[in-house]
Amino acid sequence: MSDSKSEAIKKVSIVVSKGSLEGVYPGLIMANGARMEGIEANLFFTFFGLDAIIKKRMNKLKVATVGNPAMHIPSVLGIIPGMSAFATSKMMKEMDKLDIPPVGEFIEMVYDAGTKLYACKATVDMFHLSIDDFCEQTDSIINVGKFYEIAAGGQIIFT
Amino acid sequence: MPSKTFAGKTVDVDNEGFLVNHEDWTEEMAPEIAKEEGIDNLTEGHWKVIRFIRKDYQETGQIPTIRRMKNAGGIPTNELYELFPQGPAKKSAKVAGFGKPQGCV
Numbered sequence: 001m002s003d004s005k006s007e008a009i010k011k012v013s014i015v016v017s018k019g020s021l022e023g024v025y026p027g028l029i030m031a032n033g034a035r036m037e038g039i040e041a042n043l044f045f046t047f048f049g050l051d052a053i054i055k056k057r058m059n060k061l062k063v064a065t066v067g068n069p070a071m072h073i074p075s076v077l078g079i080i081p082g083m084s085a086f087a088t089s090k091m092m093k094e095m096d097k098l099d100i101p102p103v104g105e106f107i108e109m110v111y112d113a114g115t116k117l118y119a120c121k122a123t124v125d126m127f128h129l130s131i132d133d134f135c136e137q138t139d140s141i142i143n144v145g146k147f148y149e150i151a152a153g154g155q156i157i158f159t
Numbered sequence: 160m161p162s163k164t165f166a167g168k169t170v171d172v173d174n175e176g177f178l179v180n181h182e183d184w185t186e187e188m189a190p191e192i193a194k195e196e197g198i199d200n201l202t203e204g205h206w207k208v209i210r211f212i213r214k215d216y217q218e219t220g221q222i223p224t225i226r227r228m229k230n231a232g233g234i235p236t237n238e239l240y241e242l243f244p245q246g247p248a249k250k251s252a253k254v255a256g257f258g259k260p261q262g263c264v
Binding site: 029032033035036037038098099100101105109112113114 | 224225226227229235236237240244245246247248249262263264
């Protein structure tokens with residue numbers, strides 16, 4: 001509407017490759033936001049990003065307090081036991097104020113909104129996982145070729 | 160400022176057709192606003208959403224997010240998407256007489 005010359009985005013396929021809380025949320029927010037605008041959305045979880053859809057881990061993701069200069073605390077403090085849990089709980093509280101749900105509920109929300117969720121086959125094999133390890137919203141385990149097939153005709157975003 | 164007439168009442172709207180003053184809204188206007196969004200018939204399901212948005216605004220001063228509609232309003236997210244396809248938060252807010260939602264979720 002703001003620029004009639006640009007064609008509207010119709011489909012996005014978002015790759016989530018990191019398993020920290022701050023690594024997972026942007027992909028979920030972008031997928032959910034796409035659905036809110038009527039854009040078709042796929043989420044492809046790979047490497048440590050898989051933790052976001054592993055039943056036993058999805059609600060235990062933590063903020064990285066080490067090697068994360070934007071935390072504005074020295075890494076040497078970040079290694080103190082409990083520091084990551086503390087930073088995580090603070091961030092979760094702030095997000096809850098904005099009505100951004102915890103990971104498990106967020107996965108349910110993007111799924112109910114019509115997003116399709118996929119697990120990366122190479123990572124599943126590497127970590128000796130099976131489809132039973134994943135939350136019920138997971139559509140299937142797919143390889144890279146299948147991912148490109150699903151993403152065809154849309155935009156790919158890597159996070 | 161552009162204006163539009165719904166159910167015989169002329170009201171100020173923004174460039175995308177959202178009501179500027181939510182106090183201008185009446186229940187009679189909702190079906191006509193909905194038609195502009197491609198919703199030809201407001202069902203009881205639509206009204207449940209509209210009434211919850213109006214009520215929640217009265218109580219909190221904000222229009223509810225999709226998550227709040229589910230958790231506080233008992234409106235399942237998949238149902239909301241079926242009722243207001245291609246933009247549930249925007250379209251439901253518009254039909255309920257509010258401005259475009261500004262949040263990211």
